[in-house]
Amino acid sequence: MTYVFNVWIPFLPPGINQQYGRSKIGRVYLKPGARVWKSHAAIVVGARAGLIDWKDCDKPFSIKIYVVGSKSDADAYIKTVIDTVCTKLGFDDKRIASQSSEKCKLQFVRDMYCSEEIERIKKEKENRIAMGPEGDDYFKEYITSVYDKNMEVFLQKMNDTKTIDGIKQGVYVKLFPAEEI
Structure with missing residues (x-):
């Protein structure tokens, strides 16, 4: 079976400075805005995932992230998006062999x-x-x-409409099997 997953998340993650913080003792933590984004995005990902058991596939994956409507760098969202998608699909993000992101037009x-x-x-x-x-x-x-x-x-x-479900910004994610190296 070929495992391919595509999802349109109709809202952008918080900017890189609003994603993670550092406590007084030096621990890194997820800020409240990022936590809210991840929970909302997980609902969208889960609704799109269907009945496929992603844990059964033991091969590595590649992920491509298309960012629409952001003024931040395209790579500012990679970690948050990967963590959210992989967690919701039920596998460890260390199975992501390659990743890329790019800013692009909505069209x-x-x-x-x-x-x-x-x-x-x-x-x-x-x-x-x-x-x-x-x-x-x-x-x-x-x-x-x-x-x-x-x-x-x-x-x-x-x-x-010239939008996707009325939304003009968001993140489009493509997850697919990584090519054998």
């Missing part, structure tokens, strides 16, 4: 998000039809109509 991420979401809906439709009773044409017609309607609604929503 670039929106186009990528649209094409990947269309592919996801198509695959989900194929999987649902394959799971149904063989030869049951009513089941196939029903599933086809449901997923075609989902696709139609998704495309209409994306055509009506």
Whole structure:
């Protein structure tokens, strides 16, 4: 099974200076704003993760982070995003073999998000039809109509706006198997 995960987190993490603090005895701690961001982002990641058990895959991953609408450096968010995604998916972030981040325009991420979401809906439709009773044409017609309607609604929503779900800033994360070295 190929493990690929894409998620649009519709809000930016706090800036690097607002993420971590140092206590009087020198310990590093996560500041309250960063803690809130991580808990909200974990809800988005969890909703997108589905039923895949990410702990079962023992291979290393690569992660690519696209930052939209930020004035900070693109790499300012890497650690917070990786920690949040890996924790929510249930594996240690030391399995991330390579990472990269880049700032980009919303249109670039929106186009990528649209094409990947269309592919996801198509695959989900194929999987649902394959799971149904063989030869049951009513089941196939029903599933086809449901997923075609989902696709139609998704495309209409994306055509009506130049944003992603009405949001103009955020973080788009792609997690995929690392290439063997």
